[in-house]
Structure formats: C-alpha cells, structure tokens
Amino acid sequence: MEGRTTIPPSTDSTDLSYSQQSKRRECTSSDGDTQLAVPILGAESDQAGVKICQPGKKRRRFEDGRSNEESKKASSSRRITRSQVRGDRGEELFKWILSKRQFSDEATQQVIDGWHSIWSRHRQRIGEFEEFWTKSGKSWEDLTTVKDPETVISNFIAQQVSAHATNANSNACRTAVGMLFRIQGFQEDRINGFALKQIMKKPVAATRKKRREEPIYKLDILLKHLQERAEFKRKLSEQEHLGCTISSIMAFSTLRLAEIYRASVIQLEDNVWQLSTSIWKGDNYDLTVTFRPLSNLKVCPTSWLSSWIALRNEEDRSKALWWRPKKQKVSSYEYLSKAVHIIMEASGVVKGNSVTSIRKSSITKSINQGATIQEINRASRHKDGPSTVAVHYDMNLNDTIRERLTNFE
C-alpha cells in the first residue's frame, strides 16, 4: 500500500434504494453528552529524545531520529486505580472550591459544561491530586490558602513520576491541577512557572508527534469493500451495516467519528440526505452536510443511510440516528468505533490505522487527483489549510515529487 495506482472507474449503479417512503424522516442525535477520552499525549518514552541544544544554538528540537519509532500503544502496565471513588472525590473538590468563591451551583455547573467531553478525565486527575494532598496531611481548607501553586503542582507531579506515572498521566495531572488553581483566580505565571516547566519537559517532549512520511492506504480498498458489501446488505450483521454506513459517510464527508456520532439526519426528497452535527474541535460551530446520490450508489452515503434506517421498525423511525434496532438501544461511541474497525479490517486496511485514517486517505486521494487547494480546504474544513494539509494529508505524495526531481538535462 502506497504509491499511486489508477483509480478504478466508479461505474454501474444498481438501485438499491430501500424503502424510502415518506419524505423527511428525522432522527435525532444520540448523545446527551459525550463521555470519553482525555487529552494529552503519550508514548511512553524510555527517555524520549529530550535534547536541548546548547545555548548559542538554534531552536530546540525533540524529534530527532532515534527516538524509538513505534509509538508504543497502550502500555502494558496500566496503573490500577479505584476509579469511581476517585473521580467523585475530584469533582467534589472542584465544586467545593468554586463554592468557596461563592459560585452558585448553576454557575459551577456551567463552568463544568464548558468542557465538552474531557471533564470526565479532569475529575479523575483532580481526584488523584486530592489523594496526594490528603495523604500528605493537608486538608481541603489548606488548599485555599496556598500561596504558591507552582510548588504544589511541582511536588505533586514529582511524586507521580517517582510512583511511575506515565508521561500521559503527568501531563494530564499538570493540566487538571493547574486548572484547579486557575479557577481560584491565580494567574497563569503563578501556576505554570519556570521550575514546573523544567519538570514537564520530559513528559511533554515524549508526547510530541514524530513527523514522517507515513504511507496512507488507498481509499479505494475501502470503497471496493463497501461496494461488495452493498451487494448483499441483507446478510450483513447490524454492526457491519452500521460500520459500512459510517465508513461511507466518513469517506465522502471527511467528518470525524465523534462528529458523526453526535449527528442527526433528515431525509429530503429523492434520496437526498442532510446530516447535521456540530464541530467542537477548534472553533465551535454547527455544520450541515448534504448528500446527494452519487453515480455509484453502492458506496454512496445516501443508499447506506437509507438502508440503515430501513432496518428499524416504523415506530422507531424517530429514534436516534445510531439507534440499534436489534438491541433497542442507542449505540455508544465505542460501539461505532468498533463497527468501523471491523469494516476497515475486512477491507484489508492495515491494522493499527485509526478511524480517522479514512478521512486522511479520502483527502489524500483528492489531492492526488489534483484537487485545488481551495477544494481541499473546503472539504477538510481545516482552519489553516495549507500547513495542516501538508503535514497530515499528502505525505505519501512526496514520492511523485521526488521522481520529478530526477529529471534534468
């Protein structure tokens, strides 16, 4: 996988429009709020290449070769935690601090709501801090009289590190506890000072993305697979059907999985589908994408959407978009993720590729076909198009450029 090949002409289009009775079917978004994942980065470096160049030198650079390539996946030694209690304590502490500042419950809640999905992570880290704090004989009250937050954080991080915290954990703790002081009104420089930055150098460096020209698989293998699956949709398991539908949407809309997860959909006339979602990454805004039938219906989102919806009973029509007809429940984010992975694997996509790689290869293919930069920016919805695209999407196109460079007199 890599290199270019010719794009198979997308040909025939058997009609497989499943029932599409009434215009305007409506499905609402599932989630109330998302509940996953945390920020911060990782790669458990056994001493990542932190290398600070001598003073007189230029810029520091952390990703010079030789850092152990394979970003290690979920380290085998996951810390064991008594999570529920911990998170609850964390949230309690957070709320307690705001109440000390006379924040009303509503106000406090709205502060929390300002974080979309990561709050569930912050509260865990704060909980971890709470343990540390209490264990060292301090009370919550003592927290409000802290004069020097940086010291508190530094000591906390240092102790985490000596207790073999992962880099990701160090980063997460720094962020969460810093936040705890930020809401007390401390200014940035009192929190994230020079000494703490020194401490954080290693974990932060370890998480930096290593840039390389990684080949992206061809979108075509996925499309081909979708096309095959479309032949016998009725034999597909519910999860496969789901996976195909989402893959198709992703390939043709370059939306992220999380965005698709919280999407809702309306069917307009003639198999035209309108998908609405909200973008949270970067600027927050709502987005509506309209899918019209493509010449190859077998890979087209419209036909996958209509057959997906057709799986449910009449009375479930208005249920959430990712409602699971068999189980009679709404899919979780993880379930969607698994569904797409099943499809990717079946298509022959190399294991280890993330769901968003579909987005990547879709954009890469467009570039390869000569899409203009404007088209790419519009499709990818990247703010700072050119640089982002250059770094993330056209990596395996460099071969072409190099080949051209070989031409000389």
Add this chain to the structure above:
DNA sequence: ACTGTTTACCGCACACTACC
C-alpha cells in the same frame, strides 16, 4: 526597524483499548 516565514509550545477535542 520592520515584515515575512517556520516551528515550538500549550491545551483541548478526538481516538484507541485494557480491563472490569
């Protein structure tokens, strides 16, 4: 001194997965 370009750094949203 001023303008333009590249890259580091921060922090949050998103993705993956061990484990219960």
Add this chain to the structure above:
DNA sequence: GGTAGTGTGCGGTAAACAGT
C-alpha cells in the same frame, strides 16, 4: 459493553529565524 487510562491531531499563538 462500557469505563477510564493512554495515545494522537490540530488550532492558536508567539518565539526564533530570515529577509528587506
């Protein structure tokens, strides 16, 4: 199957460079 720990992508911003 879902939770929570761990890993990744990317926008905003400013520092470090580089040119005029």
